[in-house]
Amino acid sequence: MPKVLLCPPNYFDVVDQKNPYMACPDLAEGSRESAVDRVKARSQWESLCSVLQQNGCEIELIDAVEGLEDMVFAANQVFAGEKIGYGKFVVPSRMVYPSRQREVPFYTDWFRSRNYQVIELDYGADYLEGHGDLLWHPDGARIYGGYGFRSTRGGVERFATEMSKMGIPVVPLQLVDPYCYHLDTCLCPLNDEAALIFPGAFSTEALASLHKFWKRIHLLTTEEAHRFMGNGIVVNGRYITPYVTPQLEASLHQEGLTPVIVDTSEFEKSGGSCFCMKTFLP
Numbered sequence: 001m002p003k004v005l006l007c008p009p010n011y012f013d014v015v016d017q018k019n020p021y022m023a024c025p026d027l028a029e030g031s032r033e034s035a036v037d038r039v040k041a042r043s044q045w046e047s048l049c050s051v052l053q054q055n056g057c058e059i060e061l062i063d064a065v066e067g068l069e070d071m072v073f074a075a076n077q078v079f080a081g082e083k084i085g086y087g088k089f090v091v092p093s094r095m096v097y098p099s100r101q102r103e104v105p106f107y108t109d110w111f112r113s114r115n116y117q118v119i120e121l122d123y124g125a126d127y128l129e130g131h132g133d134l135l136w137h138p139d140g141a142r143i144y145g146g147y148g149f150r151s152t153r154g155g156v157e158r159f160a161t162e163m164s165k166m167g168i169p170v171v172p173l174q175l176v177d178p179y180c181y182h183l184d185t186c187l188c189p190l191n192d193e194a195a196l197i198f199p200g201a202f203s204t205e206a207l208a209s210l211h212k213f214w215k216r217i218h219l220l221t222t223e224e225a226h227r228f229m230g231n232g233i234v235v236n237g238r239y240i241t242p243y244v245t246p247q248l249e250a251s252l253h254q255e256g257l258t259p260v261i262v263d264t265s266e267f268e269k270s271g272g273s274c275f276c277m278k279t280f281l282p
């Protein structure tokens with residue numbers, strides 16, 4: 001049974017602009033009453049939890065902390081993994097924004113108290129944002145590392161040096177579209193051979209390198225990517241996504257996946273959707 005970590009949206013809010021989706025008119029006017037509908041956010045988050053449970057996931061929770069408005073995005077604070085001979089480990093992130101930096105110790109402690117080895121990197125002036133920018137190939141053969149908006153190239157390189165000690169290669173991928181500021185918005189592994197990719201989000205070199213690692217690439221359009229259709233969760237033959245198009249449905253069908261729609265409109269105001277709201281536990 002896959003285990004997945006989530007954080008309830010008790011204090012979820014949009015209070016500043018960390019990415020282009022957060023350019024809320026209310027923010028600009030200084031009155032941000034209607035920025036987030038907390039009741040709606042709560043019910044959307046609960047629907048995501050139910051869909052995960054209906055598809056065989058066991059849910060673990062971390063307590064929300066007041067003042068940490070983005071803590072609900074459980075994909076970013078650590079990178080979690082497991083390697084034979086090394087066991088389960090996490091690499092705590094160095095987030096770009098100070099409010100998000102404060103989330104990291106809470107997640108790190110959560111994992112430490114559950115006996116994960118904590119691998120602290122010396123980041124210097126670099127940044128690395130967990131599973132926002134670091135994605136496992138499904139068979140664990142390598143890790144893809146996006147950089148350019150949040151994680152830095154240096155951050156991905158420091159991480160790669162650490163992973164090389166366990167014999168895990170890391171493929172750096174430069175991101176170029178501000179609406180795809182995290183890798184999990186433009187690359188979604190579907191199985192060992194196939195991935196959803198929005199080509200417009202990658203540098204020419206990054207795109208060429210992706211083609212080496214995937215037998216089948218299903219392209220996402222700009223519209224699909226910017227509406228978080230590449231930010232889905234693959235579990236139990238399902239693709240949990242906020243929206244679907246006929247084209248995306250056809251790609252998923254080819255890979256034996258059925259879309260399940262979960263409304264995440266409140267979280268999209270903050271630049272995140274299904275994938276960002278959880279971390280699979282190794």
Ligand code: ARG
Pocket residue numbers: 018019070073075076100131132133182184185270271272273275276
């Ligand atoms: N508002 C959050 C931020 O900008 C959203 C994070 C979304 N997470 C993700 N893995 N893409 O940091």
